[in-house]
Amino acid sequence: MPDTLYDVAILGSGPGGLQAAIHASRKKAKVLxxxxxxxSSLFWAHVENYCCQIMISGEEILKTGRMQAESFGAEFRDEDVLAIEPDGKLFSIKLESGDMIKAKAIILATGSSRNKLKVPGEKDLLGKGVSYCVDCDAGFYRNEVVAVAGCRSAAAGGAVALTNFASEVHLYCKELDIAKGLREQLDTTGVIVREGIQITEIKGKNAVESVLLDDGSTQSVAGVFIELGAKGVLELTAMLGVQLDENMKYIEADKKQQTNVTGVYAAGDICGPPLQMAKAVGEGCVAGIEAATYAKKLELD
Known part of the structure; x- marks a missing residue:
């Protein structure tokens, strides 16, 4: 598939991203x-504190929002982003299917939560071999044996990336749920896929030394990368140079939801508390309008 150019690409399918898609599309921008x-954390929730709604399921809200955005012309692809980088005045985005797309503007609306493995040793060894960001920490594990935990694109993509540094990469997951193209990359790069086996404990005194697996075996490793879901705020901002707050947790954005990087906007939980749908929707509205306006005015060489 050749590169496809969009005015606005929105990363994340929660309420902030959906509202951004609705408003950007209504301004006649080509939106993906x-x-x-x-x-989205909202998918599993029941909402009782959103204006004009007594009680409604998050799943219903999201599905309705998608239909609204589609009715205005927004396109959807139900896959995650593996990499994103500046490309002149544009941004190049690599999808888990292997396809590449380009966009004039980006809206980051992926939420802020970092899913935990919730096993013994995870908290105690954080920063001592336990990491939630392959893009941030892969370089520390040159010629080492490492483990990756996760079943989705972030884990598979991270495992592939780690093969450029580590001597051996083990991917542990209950059942892989990734695109065919990404599975082919796992096979061709030599990642040891341990499907059906999960990490139950991370062991080590002052640093990670091994992982205990649910089949009773132990694997010696120097690092454990926990990647449960799609690319998070740390990975995406590291690729783009987007400024985070002093705690390296949330994206800093102005009142137009513009980040420090021209053409990159952010909305929702990724911008910090209160982590509420009402805030995400409001910020998504602003981000969608501003990103579409910027993209429509951008002149390409």
Missing amino acids: MLGRIDN
Whole structure:
């Protein structure tokens, strides 16, 4: 598939991203929304504190929002982003299917939560071999044996990336749920896929030394990368140079939801508390309008 150019690409399928898609599309921008709605924390929630709604399921809100955005012309691809980088005045985005797309503007609306493995040793060894960001920490594990935990694109893509540094990469997951192209990359890069086996404990005194697996075996490793879901705020901002707050947790954006990088906007939980749908929708509205306006005015060489 050749590169396809969009005015606005939105990463994340939660309420902030959906509202951005609705408003950007209504301004006649060519919009692509990326991600799976069941990755949104709202998908599993029941909402009782949103204006004009007594009680409604998050799943219903998200599905309705998608239909609204589609009615205005927004396109959707239910897959995650593996890489994103500046490309002149544009941005190049690599999808888990292997396809590449380009966009004039980006809206980051992926949420802020970092899913935990919730096993003994994870918390105690954080920063001592336990990491939630392959793009940030892969370089520390040159010629080492490492483990990756996760079943989705972030884990598979991270495992592939780690083969450029580590001597051996083990990917542990209950059942892989990734695109065919990404599975082919796992096979060709030599990642040891341990499907059906999961990490139950991370062991080590002052640093990670091994992982205990649910089949009773132990694997010696120097690092454990926990990648449960899609690319998070740390990975995406590291690729783009987007400024985070002093705690390296949330994206800094102005009142137009513009980040420090021209053409990159952010909305929703990724911008910090309160982590509420009402805030995400409001910021998504602003980000969608501003990103579409910027993209429509951008002159390409």
